[in-house]
Amino acid sequence: xxxxxxxxxxxxxxxxxxxxxxxxxxxxxxxxxxxxxxxxxxxxxxxxxxxxxxxxxxxxxxxxxxxxxxxxxxxxxxxxxxxxxxxxxxxxxxxxxxxxxxxxxxxxxxxxxxxxxxxxxxxxxxxxxxxxxxxxxxxxxxxxxxxxxxxxxxxxxxxxxxxxxxxxxxxxxxxxxxxxxxxxxxxxxxxxxxxxxxxxxxxxxxxxxxxxxxxxxxxxxxxxxxxxxxxxxxxxxxxxxxxxxxxxxxxxxxxxxxxxxxxxxxxxxxxxxxxxxxxxxxxxxxxxxxxxxxxxxxxxxxxxxxxxxxxxxxxxxxxx
Numbered sequence: 182x183x184x185x186x187x188x189x190x191x192x193x194x195x196x197x198x199x200x201x202x203x204x205x206x207x208x209x210x211x212x213x214x215x216x217x218x219x220x221x222x223x224x225x226x227x228x229x230x231x232x233x234x235x236x237x238x239x240x241x242x243x244x245x246x247x248x249x250x251x252x253x254x255x256x257x258x259x260x261x262x263x264x265x266x267x268x269x270x271x272x273x274x275x276x277x278x279x280x281x282x283x284x285x286x287x288x289x290x291x292x293x294x295x296x297x298x299x300x301x302x303x304x305x306x307x308x309x310x311x312x313x314x315x316x317x318x319x320x321x322x323x324x325x326x327x328x329x330x331x332x333x334x335x336x337x338x339x340x341x342x343x344x345x346x347x348x349x350x351x352x353x354x355x356x357x358x359x360x361x362x363x364x365x366x367x368x369x370x371x372x373x374x375x376x377x378x379x380x381x382x383x384x385x386x387x388x389x390x391x392x393x394x395x396x397x398x399x400x401x402x403x404x405x406x407x408x409x410x411x412x413x414x415x416x417x418x419x420x421x422x423x424x425x426x427x428x429x430x431x432x433x434x435x436x437x438x439x440x441x442x443x444x445x446x447x448x449x450x451x452x453x454x455x456x457x458x459x460x461x462x463x464x465x466x467x468x469x470x471x472x473x474x475x476x477x478x479x480x481x482x483x484x485x486x487x488x489x490x491x492x493x494x495x496x497x498x499x500x501x
Contacts, residue, residue, distance in 0.1 A: 189448070189451045189452065192410045192411065192447075192451060193444060193447065193448060193451070195410060196403075196406060196407070196410060196443065196444065196447060197440065197444065199403070199406050200241060200245065201398070201399045201402040201403060203385075203395045203398060203399050204395060205381075205382060205383065205385075205395065206238060206242065206382065208380070209231060209242060209380035209381070209382055210242060210245070210246065210380075212229060212378045212379070212380040213229045213231060213242075213246060213355060213378060213380055214246070214249075215227075215229075215378055216228055216229045216318070216353045216355070216378050217317060217318065217353070219377075220351070220352075220353045224351070225351070226347045226348075226350075226351055226352060226353040226354070226375065227353055227375070227377055227378070228347065228353040228354045228355065228356070228375050228376045228377075228378070229353070229354075229355050229356075229376060229377075229378035229379070229380060230324075230355070230356045230357070230362070230363055230366065230376050230378070230379045230380065231243065231355060231356070231357040231358075231380050231381075231382070232357075232358070232359065232360055232362070232363050232379060232380070232381045232382070233359070233381060233382035233383060234359055234383075234384060235359070235435075235437070236384075236435040236436055236437030236438060237382040237383060237384060237435070237436060238382055238436045239322070239357045239358070239382060240322055240357070241436075242357075242382070243270065243320050243322055243355065243357050244270070246268065246318070246320070246355070247268040247270050247320065250267040250268040250317055250318060251267045251268070252266075252267075252268075253265065253266040253314075263313060263314070264291060264314055265314055265315045266290070266314040266315070266316055267315065267316065267317045267318070268316070268317065268318050268319075268320065269286070269289055269290065269311070269314075269316050269318070269319045269320065270289075270320045270322065271285055271286060271289055271319070271320065271321055271322065272322045272323050273321050273322060273323045273324055273326045273327065273358075274326070275326045275329075276326070277326060277327060277339060278335060278339065279300050279338060279339055279342045280300055280303075282339065282342075283300055283303040283304060283307060283342075284296075284303065286303075286307050286319075287303055287306055287307055287310070290306075290307060290310035290311065290314060290316075291310065291314070292306055292310060294306070300342075304342075304345070304346070304349075307346065307350075308346070308349050308350045311350045311352050312350070316352050317352070317353075318352070318353055318354070318355060319346075319352055319353070319354045319355070320354075320355045320357065321343075321354060321355070321356050321357065322357045322358070323357070323358055324356040324357060324358035324362040325358035325359040325360075325361045325362040326358070327339055327340070327362060327365055328358075328359075328361035328362055328364060328365045329361060336365055337368065337369065340365060340366060340368070340369050340372050341369060341372070343372065344369065344371055344372040344375060347372075347375050354375075354376075356376070363379070384433065384434040384435055385399075385434035386434060387426075387429045387434070387490070387494075396429060396434055397420055397425055399439075400419050400420055400425065400428060400439075401419075401420050403419075403439075403443060404416075404418070404419050404420065407443070407447055407458065410447075411447065411450060411451060411456065411458065412456055413450075413456055413457065413458050414456040414457065415456070415457040415458075416457060416458035416459075417458060417459060417460050423483045423486055424460065426478070426486045426487075426489075426490050427463070427478040427479050427481070427486060428442070428463075430473075430478045430486070430489055430490060430493060431467055431470075431472070431473035431478050431479070432472075432473070433472075438470075438472050438473070441470060441472075442463065442466060442467065442470060442473065445466035445469065445470065446458070446462045446463040446465075446466040447462070448466075449462040449465055449466060450462050460479060461479075463479045464477060464479035464480050467479050467480075476489070
């Protein structure tokens, strides 16, 4: 094999970690990273939001920003040795309250909070830790949980508390979630004003011209990685019109679904061990995936695929 990776699990894990930087993804990253410079220049937190439906790559982008800023590490200064954590990443718990979120933040900052501590005490602890650990960005992923769960009063109080944290700590936040989260933020003008940068990721459409399709560009890049990792000697071209349409109709331009499909199809190929990738690999993979097993577009003829694509475009009002 040309790849140094020989273990099937390692190959599939490497594929899962691979990211294609398409234009909308890069633009979202550019907008979000602007908040660092703006905060530094203005000495006032200028925060960002990352908005999109499930499966468009929000968490992956958040994790890339976390990696870009750097993970927690030990440093020694003239006084002592302590932990520096440039980015604090937190998945927002469902039905979050000020108390539950403050407990999560405190733990992620290395503290050992208990239920008997007041919100005011935890707030002071969090602000102190953000400063000591030199946090440059706080990421709250799944922020839409605030909008989906709990009473309006609780949602309002939690958003107001986040605004207080911003004001007192001077650290910018990145709130990542669906548009429901943005709606909640916009209800509080002071908080909304703190989030001048709003990046959006969308489900990718299929376009009339494949040369202008971000989705086919991503698929092309991922196929090259499949070829490299599997040392493929004989393979179908997923960017060929019929195969591309089958992949698109199966995943609806959703990256999470695409990742599942490619993982399962590639796994079948790897376990066979003959360095080939066939259409049947994806047909078998699709049989087991709830989102694309019925109908299974990889078992359709070219004529059937055209009819299916036309039907989808008629339903969505897009062009094929």
